[in-house]
Amino acid sequence: xxxxxxxxxxxxxxxxxxxxxxxxxxxxxxxxxxxxxxxxxxxxxxxxxxxxxxxxxxxxxxxxxxxxxxxxxxxxxxxxxxxxxxxxxxxxxxxxxxxxxxxxxxxxxxxxxxxxxxxxxxxxxxxxxxxxxxxxxxxxxxxxxxxxxxxxxxxxxxxxxxxxxxxxxxxxxxxxxxxxxxxxxxxxxxxxxxxxxxxxxxxxxxxxxxxxxxxxxxxxxxxxxxxxxxxxxxxxxxxxxxxxxxxxxxxxxxxxxxxxxxxxxxxxxxxxxxxxxxxxxxxxxxxxxxxxxxxxxxxxxxxxxxxxxxxxx
Amino acid sequence: xxxxxxxxxxxxxxxxxxxxxxxxxxxxxxxxxxxxxxxxxxxxxxxxxxxxxxxxxxxxxxxxxxxxxxxxxxxxxxxxxxxxxxxxxxxxxxxxxxxxxxxxxxxxxxxxxxxxxxxxxxxxxxxxxxxxxxxxxxxxxxxxxxxxxxxxxxxxxxxxxxxxxxxxxxxxxxxxxxxxxxxxxxxxxxxxxxxxxxxxxxxxxxxxxxxxxxxxxxxxxxxxxxxxxxxxxxxxxxxxxxxxxxxxxxxxxxxxxxxxxxxxxxxxxxxxxxxxxxxxxxxxxxxxxxxxxxxxxxxxxxxxxxxxxxxxxxxxxxxxxxxxxxxxxxxxxxxxxxxxxxxxxxxxxxxxxxxxxxxxxxxxxxxxxxxxxxxxxxxxxxxxxxxxxxxxxxxxxxxxxxxxxxxx
Numbered sequence: 001x002x003x004x005x006x007x008x009x010x011x012x013x014x015x016x017x018x019x020x021x022x023x024x025x026x027x028x029x030x031x032x033x034x035x036x037x038x039x040x041x042x043x044x045x046x047x048x049x050x051x052x053x054x055x056x057x058x059x060x061x062x063x064x065x066x067x068x069x070x071x072x073x074x075x076x077x078x079x080x081x082x083x084x085x086x087x088x089x090x091x092x093x094x095x096x097x098x099x100x101x102x103x104x105x106x107x108x109x110x111x112x113x114x115x116x117x118x119x120x121x122x123x124x125x126x127x128x129x130x131x132x133x134x135x136x137x138x139x140x141x142x143x144x145x146x147x148x149x150x151x152x153x154x155x156x157x158x159x160x161x162x163x164x165x166x167x168x169x170x171x172x173x174x175x176x177x178x179x180x181x182x183x184x185x186x187x188x189x190x191x192x193x194x195x196x197x198x199x200x201x202x203x204x205x206x207x208x209x210x211x212x213x214x215x216x217x218x219x220x221x222x223x224x225x226x227x228x229x230x231x232x233x234x235x236x237x238x239x240x241x242x243x244x245x246x247x248x249x250x251x252x253x254x255x256x257x258x259x260x261x262x263x264x265x266x267x268x269x270x271x272x273x274x275x276x277x278x279x280x281x282x283x284x285x286x287x288x289x290x291x292x293x294x295x296x297x298x299x300x301x302x303x304x305x306x307x308x309x310x311x312x313x
Numbered sequence: 314x315x316x317x318x319x320x321x322x323x324x325x326x327x328x329x330x331x332x333x334x335x336x337x338x339x340x341x342x343x344x345x346x347x348x349x350x351x352x353x354x355x356x357x358x359x360x361x362x363x364x365x366x367x368x369x370x371x372x373x374x375x376x377x378x379x380x381x382x383x384x385x386x387x388x389x390x391x392x393x394x395x396x397x398x399x400x401x402x403x404x405x406x407x408x409x410x411x412x413x414x415x416x417x418x419x420x421x422x423x424x425x426x427x428x429x430x431x432x433x434x435x436x437x438x439x440x441x442x443x444x445x446x447x448x449x450x451x452x453x454x455x456x457x458x459x460x461x462x463x464x465x466x467x468x469x470x471x472x473x474x475x476x477x478x479x480x481x482x483x484x485x486x487x488x489x490x491x492x493x494x495x496x497x498x499x500x501x502x503x504x505x506x507x508x509x510x511x512x513x514x515x516x517x518x519x520x521x522x523x524x525x526x527x528x529x530x531x532x533x534x535x536x537x538x539x540x541x542x543x544x545x546x547x548x549x550x551x552x553x554x555x556x557x558x559x560x561x562x563x564x565x566x567x568x569x570x571x572x573x574x575x576x577x578x579x580x581x582x583x584x585x586x587x588x589x590x591x592x593x594x595x596x597x598x599x600x601x602x603x604x605x606x607x608x609x610x611x612x613x614x615x616x617x618x619x620x621x622x623x624x625x626x627x628x629x630x631x632x633x634x635x636x637x638x639x640x641x642x643x644x645x646x647x648x649x650x651x652x653x654x655x656x657x658x659x660x661x662x663x664x665x666x667x668x669x670x671x672x673x674x675x676x677x678x679x680x681x682x683x684x685x686x687x688x689x690x691x692x693x694x695x696x697x698x699x700x701x702x703x704x705x706x707x708x709x710x711x712x713x714x715x716x717x718x719x720x721x
Contacts, residue, residue, distance in 0.1 A: 035424040081607065088610055091366055094427060095563060098368070099603040102556060106596035110654070111661045219552055223435045226428040234425060287443050294436035298417055301429065305420045 002132045007252045013141050015248025016148035020203035021221060022228045022240045023155065024196025030235035031172045031192055033090050034082065037097040039200055040222030041104040046070040046201030047208025047217065048108060051119035059122040063205040070201020075194035082193075083186070101218065109215045116214035144206055151199065152241075168192060227297045233310020242308055247293045254289040328477055332470040340469045341541075342585040346578040347480045348537050353562045353577035354487055354570075355530030360559075361567030362491065363523040364503025365419070366427045369434025370531055371554035372414065373407045375547075376437075377532025379448060380406030382545040385456040395461035400479050400536040407532015408525050415524030419517055422506065434555055441547035453546030456539070466540075476537050483530055488570055490526065499523045553595075560602045566612020575614060593654050600650075623714055632714070639710040645703030652696040655680055660687065 025039045049066035050059075057065060077100060085092050120126075121140045128136035159165040171178045171188045179185045208217065228247055232239030300307065331343055352374055359365050384393040384402035393402060418429040441448040448454070458466040466472060490496045498519055501509045506516050539545050548554075558577070565576015580598060587594050609616055624632045659665055659678045668676050675687040685692045 029424070033424075035427070081603075084607055085610075090424065091364070092606065092610065094366060094424060095559070096603060096606045098556075098559065099599055099606055102560070102599035103596065103603060106593070106599055110593055110596060110658050113661075113663060223431060223552075227432055230425060230428050230432070288440075290439045291436060291443075294432045294439070297429070297432050298436075301417055301420050 002135060003256060005132065006135065006137065007256050008249065009137070010141070011249035011252035012245060013145040013148075013248070014252060015245035016145050017203055017207050018221070018224060018228055018248055019241050019244035020148045020151060021200045022225045022232075022244060023152070023237060024199045025225055026229050026232070026235055026237060026240045028193055028196045029229070030237075031168075032082075032189055034093045034097070035090075035234075036193075036196075037094060037222075038077065038101040038104065039097075039196065040218040040225055041101045042070045042074055042197040042200040043204035043207075043221055044108065044213075044215070044218035045073060045104065046204030047119065047213045048112065048117075048204075049201070050205035050208065051117055051213055054119070059125075059209075063202065066205040067198050067202040070204070071194045071198030074197020074201075075190050077197075078190045078193035101222070105215055105218055112215070114215055116212045119208050119213040121209045138210075140210055144210065147202070147206055151202070155199075224293060227293045229307075231297055231300045231307060233307025236307065236309045239307055239309030247296065250292050250296060251289050254285050254292050257285040259285055325481065328481075332473055337469045340473050342582065344469070344473050344476050344541050345538075345585065346581045347476050348534050348541065349558075349561065349577040349581040350574035351480045351483050351537070352531055352534035352558055353565065353573035354484060355527045355534060356558045356562050357567050357570075357573035358487060358490070358499070358530070359523060359527035360562060361573065362496070362503065363499045363520070363527075365422070365520065365524070366559075367418075367430040367524075367527075367555075368427050368559060369430040369432070369552075369555050370527075370558050371550050371552070372430075372434040372437050373411055373528040373531035374535040374538075374554060374558075375441075375545075375549035376410040376528075377403030377407040377535030378539045378545045378549050379454070379535075380532070381536035381539040382454045382456050385459070385539070386454070392459050396458050396466055396540070397461060397464075397475060399540060400533050403536020403539070404529050404533040407535065408529040410532070411525035411528020412521060415521040415528065419520035419524060422520075431555075434550065434552065438547075438550040438552065441550050448547045449545070450547075453544055453548075455544040458540060458543060472541055476541060479533065479537055483533055484571075484574065487530060491570065495519075495522065557598075560598055564598075564602055564605050564613060566614035568611055569614045572612050572614040576612065579613070591651075591655060591658075593658055596654065597651070627714070635710050635713050638706055639714065642703045642706035642710060645699050646707065647703075649696040649699030649701075649703060652680075652699070656685070656692070656696070 021040065021043050024042075025036060028034060028036055028039070046066045046069075049069045050062045053062035053065055056062075077097075081096060081100065082093055085096050125140050125143060127139045130137055157165075159169060167178065167183055168188055168191075171183070171185050175185050178188075204217070211217070224247065228240055228243045231247070232241070232243030328347075332340055335343060352370070355373075356367070356370050359367055359370075381399055381403040385396075385399060387393045392399065414430075414433050418426055418433065421429060442450065458472075460466065464471055466475065490499075498509065498514065501514075502516065502519055502523065509519070510516050535549065538549075557580070561577035561580045562573035563576070564580060565574065566572030584594055584598075591597075605612055609619075611618070620632075620636055623636065626632075627635075656678065659680060665676075665678070677684045677686050679685075
């Protein structure tokens with residue numbers, strides 16, 4: 001029971017983290033129609049910035065500065081790269097961001113080495129929050145969840161309650177009209193792109209300390225984030241939230257299940273046959289944890305191609 | 314038309330005599346170049362002609378490779394087919410998997426399509442290490458080329474000719490496909506799929522067929538790689554394989570039939586040539602890709618066409634020196650940038666950091682058979698000077714090469 005509770009909590013927090021990265025991605029997509037392949041690179045940049053600055057500034061300040069730096073890099077990418085190729089169409093923009101993500105990953109391999117760096121949770125935060133049935137729950141995990149929740153509250157209030165939010169939302173909906181009303185839509189685009197990158201950077205700076213910070217982290221989370229936005233529905237913030245939590249829970253629960261399809265077939269009396277076939281049928285669900293999100297995605301595409309909360313278009 | 318045909322036959326003749334000109338090591342590299350060229354052409358059919366961006370083409374390559382390995386090991390090691398026909402197994406597997414994956418992926422178009430292909434590839438990539446029976450786990454599966462048709466396939470030369478024949482046949486078939494009604498409709502998918510639908514075509518079926526044909530030739534390329542290496546490992550599903558085919562194809566230029574093939578051959582040649590001297594080759598490849606995407610969307614092949622049109626407009630006497638200056642400028646810029654990157658790489662390497670910690674200072678760095686003092690201004694002035702010179706020359710040549718038609 002305790003284990004189940006722990007994995008539920010872990011799943012929710014991993015889901016929140018995924019949402020932090022995918023929120024920016026889906027926001028940018030809804031606004032500009034650009035799928036930013038380099039989005040997860042900002043996550044990685046955030047982690048590496050924070051790792052580098054940690055010694056100079058201390059953990060808290062390093063995280064904040066890393067977030068700002070990642071946002072700055074995002075704004076530069078929008079202003080000087082994406083805007084230049086905008087007239088070639090979305091496919092071209094996608095390819096450009098793909099190239100940029102490649103460059104970021106390779107530069108990091110070059111500068112920091114192709115192995116995980118020693119970026120760790122500071123000692124002050126490295127305690128346990130509570131214990132249940134003799135098991136300690138790390139405080140830092142709760143902190144990650146808390147930061148993510150605070151971010152959403154802030155983002156939500158910003159988008160729905162402020163003047164800036166009104167302009168951003170209308171720029172998503174009718175960019176030309178907003179421009180005609182005298183707002184600088186290009187600047188709004190750059191701002192949203194930068195904020196999305198900063199969010200990803202913050203997620204990276206915080207999560208990098210807990211999970212591993214390595215040149216592969218962008219690809220690992222990037223693929224997962226793509227699954228999230230496809231499952232949730234492209235451009236839908238609520239869909240991204242739902243899908244993030246779903247995938248977070250799915251992966252963390254699956255890790256704890258040591259059963260295979262053969263066990264299930266065993267209930268029907270076909271265990272011997274299944275074990276004879278082997279392969280996929282005898283693989284334990286726990287070892288399939290990283291595969292399940294992709295299977296979920298294919299299932300969603302089969303049953304509801306526009307995503308859970310996406311518009312049919 | 315006549316020039317392009319004579320160019321092509323010259324190219325084929327050159328490929329045919331290569332084994333007499335090259336050492337065994339270089340011939341191996343040539344085999345890899347041919348395979349990369351075929352893979353990129355298969356990708357080009359999907360990305361260039363059908364306008365569907367796939368970021369997970371390693372899946373079809375890998376499925377073809379593993380099907381071939383199992384085909385070669387089947388029947389107690391004698392193989393399902395004679396060795397020269399073995400690529401058909403890979404092609405069949407690529408086609409079959411392409412139909413299944415394509416059916417899913419082409420449910421959506423554009424961006425979502427790209428992500429689905431990526432996820433399908435990741436699905437295989439994460440599953441492959443778990444299924445040891447099928448994919449051989451860490452060590453992979455090895456096999457042997459069985460003698461057939463009086464050939465023993467023991468020498469690199471024989472493998473080279475086998476690969477060459479298959480690649481040429483495949484390229485001819487791919488080219489033939491562009492001439493068929495189905496190939497024309499593929500182009501229609503890219504240009505205006507709504508119109509195709511109004512004309513009564515089943516767009517989903519057309520997309521799946523384009524996807525499957527691309528999968529077929531990717532699988533064939535995978536099969537050729539297995540024949541060349543006599544082994545397959547699940548690293549063929551690595552995202553880096555998918556990434557490199559995207560980079561290669563677009564660097565070459567997907568708008569022209571042979572563009573992806575030339576890009577892939579060029580890139581894998583450089584990859585082979587510099588892999589011992591630099592660790593940053595992938596970075597250069599990425600930078601080149603981004604430069605191509607930003608400044609010459611037609612790819613490097615398009616650059617040739619641009620040069621020809623300049624010569625026609627300005628006359629050879631005026632255009633040729635300027636084009637040469639442009640080329641020199643590009644080389645200067647590249648030299649400066651590469652020098653800088655290599656210097657930085659050495660400064661950031663683990664070895665150097667240990668050395669620096671021991672010496673409590675900045676020990677000199679070895680690069681290009683010379684020692685460079687890191688603290689001296691000259692070391693840094695060299696690359697920056699090269700780049701400034703190249704940039705200036707580039708701006709000059711670029712301005713002079715512009716004609717009134719460009720401004721209009």
